[in-house]
Structure formats: C-alpha cells, structure tokens
Amino acid sequence: xxxxxxxxxxxxxxxxxxxxxxxxxxxxxxxxxxxxxxxxxxxxxxxxxxxxxxxxxxxxxxxxxxxxxxxxxxxxxxxxxxxxxxxxxxxxxxxxxxxxxxxxxxxxxxxxxxxxxxxxxxxxxxxxxxxxxxxxxxxxxxxxxxxxxxxxxxxxxxxxxxxxxxxxxxxxxxxxxxxxxxxxxxxxxxxxxxxxxxxxxxxxxxxxxxxxxxxxxxxxxxxxxxxxxxxxxxxxxxxxxxxxxxxxxxxxxxxxxxxxxxxxxxxxxxxxxxxxxxxxxxxxxxxxxxxxxxxxxxxxxxxxxxxxxxxxxxxxxxxxxxxxxxxxxxxxxxxxxxxxxxxxxxxxxxxxxxxxxxxx
Amino acid sequence: xxxxxxxxxxxxxxxxxxxxxxxxxxxxxxxxxxxxxxxxxxxxxxxxxxxxxxxxxxxxxxxxxxxxxxxxxxxxxxxxxxxxxxxxxxxxxxxxxxxxxxxxxxxxxxxxxxxxxxxxxxxxxxxxxxxxxxxxxxxxxxxxxxxxxxxxxxxxxxxxxxxxxxxxxxxxxxxxxxxxxxxxxxxxxxxxxxxxxxxxxxxxxxxxxxxxxxxxxxxxxxxxxxxxxxxxxxxxxxxxxxxxxxxxxxxxxxxxxxxxxxxxxxxxxxxxxxxxxxxxxxxxxxxxxxxxxxxxxxx
Numbered sequence: 156x157x158x159x160x161x162x163x164x165x166x167x168x169x170x171x172x173x174x175x176x177x178x179x180x181x182x183x184x185x186x187x188x189x190x191x192x193x194x195x196x197x198x199x200x201x202x203x204x205x206x207x208x209x210x211x212x213x214x215x216x217x218x219x220x221x222x223x224x225x226x227x228x229x230x231x232x233x234x235x236x237x238x239x240x241x242x243x244x245x246x247x248x249x250x251x252x253x254x255x256x257x258x259x260x261x262x263x264x265x266x267x268x269x270x271x272x273x274x275x276x277x278x279x280x281x282x283x284x285x286x287x288x289x290x291x292x293x294x295x296x297x298x299x300x301x302x303x304x305x306x307x308x309x310x311x312x313x314x315x316x317x318x319x320x321x322x323x324x325x326x327x328x329x330x331x332x333x334x335x336x337x338x339x340x341x342x343x344x345x346x347x348x349x350x351x352x353x354x355x356x357x358x359x360x361x362x363x364x365x366x367x368x369x370x371x372x373x374x375x376x377x378x379x380x381x382x383x384x385x386x387x388x389x390x391x392x393x394x395x396x397x398x399x400x401x402x403x404x405x406x407x408x409x410x411x412x413x414x415x416x417x418x419x420x421x422x423x424x425x426x427x428x429x430x431x432x433x434x435x436x437x438x439x440x441x442x443x444x445x446x447x448x449x450x451x452x453x454x455x456x457x458x459x460x461x462x463x464x465x466x467x468x469x470x471x472x473x474x475x476x477x478x479x480x481x482x483x484x485x486x487x488x489x490x491x492x493x494x495x496x497x498x499x500x501x502x503x504x505x506x507x508x509x510x511x512x513x514x515x
Numbered sequence: 516x517x518x519x520x521x522x523x524x525x526x527x528x529x530x531x532x533x534x535x536x537x538x539x540x541x542x543x544x545x546x547x548x549x550x551x552x553x554x555x556x557x558x559x560x561x562x563x564x565x566x567x568x569x570x571x572x573x574x575x576x577x578x579x580x581x582x583x584x585x586x587x588x589x590x591x592x593x594x595x596x597x598x599x600x601x602x603x604x605x606x607x608x609x610x611x612x613x614x615x616x617x618x619x620x621x622x623x624x625x626x627x628x629x630x631x632x633x634x635x636x637x638x639x640x641x642x643x644x645x646x647x648x649x650x651x652x653x654x655x656x657x658x659x660x661x662x663x664x665x666x667x668x669x670x671x672x673x674x675x676x677x678x679x680x681x682x683x684x685x686x687x688x689x690x691x692x693x694x695x696x697x698x699x700x701x702x703x704x705x706x707x708x709x710x711x712x713x714x715x716x717x718x719x720x721x722x723x724x725x726x727x728x729x730x731x732x733x734x735x736x737x738x739x740x741x742x743x744x745x746x747x748x749x750x751x752x753x754x755x756x757x758x759x760x761x762x763x764x765x766x767x768x769x770x771x772x773x774x775x776x777x778x779x780x781x782x783x784x785x786x787x788x789x790x791x792x793x794x795x796x797x798x799x800x801x802x803x804x805x806x807x808x809x810x811x812x813x814x
C-alpha cells in the first residue's frame with residue numbers, strides 16, 4: 156500500500172475545477188514532484204494534502220486513513236511555505252522549537268532535537284539569530300528544519316526555491332536531494348520549474364488544467380512525453396504533427412507540413428491516424444552538408460535566429476517549406492563560439508528513434 | 516547653494532511653522548506653569564507679585580510641600596491611575612476582538628466598519644457624556660432591570676448614576692475607538708501565512724492566537740494603551756457629570772484649584788505631576804513598543 160493515496164480528488168471554485176479527478180499514489184521515502192504551470196492545480200492539491208483545503212470529491216489517504224476529518228494541526232504532514240513563514244518574533248531556535256512545543260515534547264529533550272534539526276540543514280550556531288538577520292537561503296533552511304524536527308510522515312514543499320537566485324537555487328537542490336536521502340521522509344514538492352523537477356524527483360506528475368497529464372520518472376517525462384503539453388512544457392521540443400501516411404514494422408511515416416515525410420519508431424501509430432513526433436533540439440544533427448550515408452530523416456533550411464548560450468548555441472532553422480525547427484549544438488570545440496551564422500544554409504538530420512511519437 | 520543646504524532650508528520651511536506653534540502655545544505656557552508652581556497665590560486669586568515691595572523675589576516650594584502634607588492629593592492621584600488602568604484594560608478586552616473581526620472581514624467592508632467605530636466622534640463629547648445620564652438615570656430601563664433583579668434576590672435598590680460605575684462605563688465608552696484604531700492598524704498587516712504555518716506545525720486556534728497573533732500585535736496594544744491611558748488619567752468632565760462625591764480625579768482637582776479655590780501655584784504643581792506621569796508612561800510605552808516590535812523580514 157502506498158503511503159499517501161489521492162483518490163479521485165476534485166476541487167471546484169465556482170465553475171472552475173482547480174483540481175479535476177486526480178488520483179496519485181505516493182510511496183514512502185519517495186521524492187515526488189507536482190509540476191505544472193501556474194493555475195494547473197498543483198498548489199491546491201498540496202493545500203488539500205496539508206489540510207488547508209478540503210476536496211469536493213474524492214479522498215486523501217495517509218497510511219490507509221482518510222484525512223478528511225483531521226484539521227491541518229492534527230495531520231502528520233508538514234509544509235515548507237514559499238514565503239518560508241518564519242515567525243519574526245522568535246529566534247531560529249524558537250521557530251524550530253515551536254512544533255516540538257505544540258507536540259508536547261519534553262522540555263529536556265528539545266535542545267538536542269533542535270540542535271539535530273539545525274545540524275541537518277547545516278545551520279549549527281545560528282540558533283540565537285532572529286529571522287531578519289538571516290539570508291534567504293538560511294531562512295529556507297530554518298523553514299525546512301522547523302518542518303522536519305518532529306519527523307513528519309510527509310514533507311510538503313511549495314515552490315521552496317522560487318525566491319532564491321539561480322546559483323543558490325542549484326546549491327539548495329543538491330542539499331535537498333541529500334537531505335531527503337538522509338532523513339528518508341517522503342517529500343511532495345510543488346514547482347513550475349521543469350529543470351528543478353527533473354533534477355530532484357524520483358517521480359513527477361505533470362499537471363495541466365487540474366489534471367495529471369503524465370506520471371513518470373524524470374527520464375521518461377523528458378524522453379517519452381505522453382502528450383503534446385508535456386513535450387512542450389518540459390524543456391524545448393520540436394513538435395512535428397501530421398497524418399500517419401504508412402507504417403512498416405514499427406516505423407511510421409508522418410507527413411509533416413513544411414518538413415516532409417518524418418520517419419519515427421513507434422508501436423502506437425495506427426495508419427491514417429494523426430500524431431506528433433516530439434523531437435528534442437539536442438537530438439538533431441546540424442551540419443553544412445548532408446551527413447554521410449543515408450540518414451533516417453533530413454531536411455534543408457536556413458538559420459533564421461540563433462541564441463548563443465555559452466555552453467551551447469540554439470539554432471532556429473527555417474525549412475524551405477516554412478516550418479521552424481530548433482537544433483542545438485554544444486560549443487565544445489576550442490576557439491569556436493558558433494558554427495553557423497544567421498542566413499547560413501544547413502542540413503538537419505536525425506535518427507528514426509530520436510523522436511518520440513505522441514498519438515492524438 | 517549646495518544641495519545639502521537647500522534641503523536643510525526646505526526642512527526648516529516645512530518644520531518651522533509647527534515648531535513655532537508648539538513653542539508659543541505649548542513650551543512657553545508649560546514654562547509659565549512651572550514658574551507659577553514656585554510662587555505664592557494672590558490674595559484674590561492669580562499670583563502674588565513676583566518681586567515684593569521690599570525687593571525680595573517670591574519663589575518657594577510651599578505648594579510642593581502641600582502636596583505631601585495631606586495624603587488626600589496622592590490618594591486622588593492613585594485613584595486616577597486606578598481608573599485609567601481599569602479603563603485601559605476594559606478597552607483592550609473589548610477592542611481586541613472587534614479589531615480582529617474588522618481586520619479579518621472582507622476588504623470592501625473594512626472601511627465601513629472603521630467608519631462605524633469613529634462614528635461617535637461626529638457628536639459632541641459633552642452630549643455623549645450627558646447621554647449616559649439618561650441611559651443610567653433612575654427611571655431608565657437599565658436601572659429598572661438591575662433593581663428588579665436585585666429585588667428578586669432581596670437586595671436594596673442601587674443608583675447607577677453618580678457612581679464609580681457610571682464614570683468607568685463612560686470612560687471606556689469614550690476611549691474605546693482610540694484602542695480599536697491602532698490595534699486594527701497592526702492586525703491588518705499580519706501575514707496570513709504565519710497562521711497557516713503555525714497551524715501546519717500543530718498549533719490549535721488558541722495557541723495560534725497566543726503564540727503568534729498576540730505577540731505580533733503588541734506594538735498596537737502599547738500604542739492603544741498609551742492613547743487611552745494618558746487622556747483617561749487627566750479627564751475631569753466625566754467624573755464631574757456622572758461621578759459621585761468620591762469620584763473626584765486628579766483632573767477635577769486641578770480644575771478646582773484654578774477655577775474654584777483659585778490657588779494657581781498648587782494647581783500648577785498638580786498639573787506638573789500629571790504631565791510628568793503622562794510623559795513617563797508615554798516614554799515607557801514607546802520603549803516597550805520598540806523593543807516588542809519584531810523587525811520585518813525582508814528578502
């Protein structure tokens with residue numbers, strides 16, 4: 156049995172269904188992420204797990220027990236809020252002691268527990284500081300220590316890194332992974348940042364308009380998106396749509412406007428259906444001439460735009476047929492900032508199994 | 516002209532008129548009062564001449580000595596402090612739930628509710644005090660109900676009017692808005708996420724109030740307490756109109772010295788005691804308020 160089960164949960168605000176018949180099972184010890192754009196229902200779902208909101212339909216079970224009758228203060232679930240919500244009139248110690256006091260932990264036991272929790276987030280010696288004396292990253296850690304000090308069954312994190320700058324965010328991501336491994340507590344993490352979700356999670360539920368579009372491991376979410384939305388939302392993706400012209404064995408050929416026939420490996424495509432090939436920019440080979448041998452797919456075009464990103468350059472290539480494809484090239488060769496300029500004629504090619512077929 | 520000098524000129528232009536007003540109508544009169552407290556009352560009121568016919572300067576501590584010669588004055592002062600303290604606590608107890616209610620109501624109703632709180636200011640202070648004479652009068656519904664209840668228990672009927680009760684009720688009534696407004700101003704700014712966090716961390720409703728809302732509202736409590744306590748300490752109209760013979764407060768005593776006994780030096784001494792007490796309390800409230808106010812957390 157899963158630790159946390161969400162069964163057919165729906166939450167409506169007027170006519171709008173913020174969460175629409177969502178079912179999930181989250182395992183003990185898992186780092187689980189709810190990923191989606193703002194308004195997709197991920198925060199509403201998190202608030203229902205915490206108990207700040209109740210489902211209009213469906214059930215939320217923890218260890219098989221329905222949580223509906225438990226108010227937030229009586230759920231073995233803790234939340235790290237986006238704003239951290241540290242109590243400004245208490246020291247760091249006071250903040251971390253608060254849940255222990257609420258739980259009636261013996262006063263003699265508290266100092267050791269507090270010290271342990273602060274050590275867990277590398278904040279030894281910060282106990283006497285006030286929250287306003289801390290940096291953003293330190294406040295973040297206090298919020299996590301405060302939430303973990305009572306060893307909850309589940310830790311809910313609501314976009315906890317959104318307020319930090321990029322460098323610090325990356326550092327905190329690594330710390331979160333290690334912390335979760337150390338404490339072994341189930342993390343349910345809410346974010347709209349797809350790279351954060353990919354880096355942190357064991358499994359990701361991609362949400363859109365109140366529904367789960369795909370529930371999978373990060374590599375599957377990225378490499379085998381189940382829907383056009385998932386393919387588009389996670390990273391950059393060329394979406395090549397068109398009718399399936401024929402299928403030979405497990406290779407289907409789509410007729411894509413502006414590109415021509417696109418061959419892709421699939422077990423799902425039925426002839427005369429419509430579908431989309433999701434093709435990541437880094438899977439496309441970009442060159443001045445056609446590659447040797449016969450590639451599975453190739454199309455000629457001109458560089459319309461380019462984005463020099465330092466480590467890589469993204470080329471937007473317009474085909475003769477007017478379609479636009481994005482291809483990515485690592486700037487790994489010394490002394491060369493870019494390989495092509497705007498207006499250069501280029502040849503794009505990719506293998507038959509480079510893309511992922513999404514049926515419509 | 517340098518920018519710095521220009522801004523200094525600007526500052527004095529802005530601050531000058533109010534400063535001049537305070538010097539002429541507050542600082543100088545206070546000095547005159549302090550000076551008067553060391554002089555001798557005139558034979559027909561006012562003050563005896565500062566320089567006597569024999570050229571001696573008339574400055575003495577007689578009025579200060581008088582303050583301590585008879586305990587009655589200090590008793591009246593102590594009673595004033597007691598009444599002001601009761602008023603402050605009663606206002607706090609009544610205003611706090613009201614301020615919470617207003618702060619938590621939908622934004623569109625808040626202005627209306629605040630308007631209702633200050634509505635009494637639209638009618639004259641004395642009229643509002645006299646209104647209590649009617650409300651608490653011997654033949655009014657309140658007195659009838661109280662005395663009927665007392666009679667049912669076999670007790671003697673009481674007079675609500677001209678009593679400490681009437682004075683305190685009216686003191687609370689008059690000062691209540693001064694407690695509500697600073698409390699509301701504080702509570703309205705509280706971050707809702709803190710209460711969510713406290714609840715998430717296991718705090719029930721009472722603990723959320725006692726550990727989060729109340730400590731964070733202390734600056735508002737101190738401001739409201741100062742705004743109620745200090746005027747309540749010096750009030751004279753309410754005991755005059757609604758009080759009994761034993762309800763004279765320091766304000767009544769001062770008024771009496773100037774208008775009836777015509778002992779200006781002693782009236783000045785009593786005024787100085789009141790002013791110093793009020794200043795000390797205001798200073799204390801400001802100090803505690805600053806210490807109690809948490810630094811806002813900024814990103």
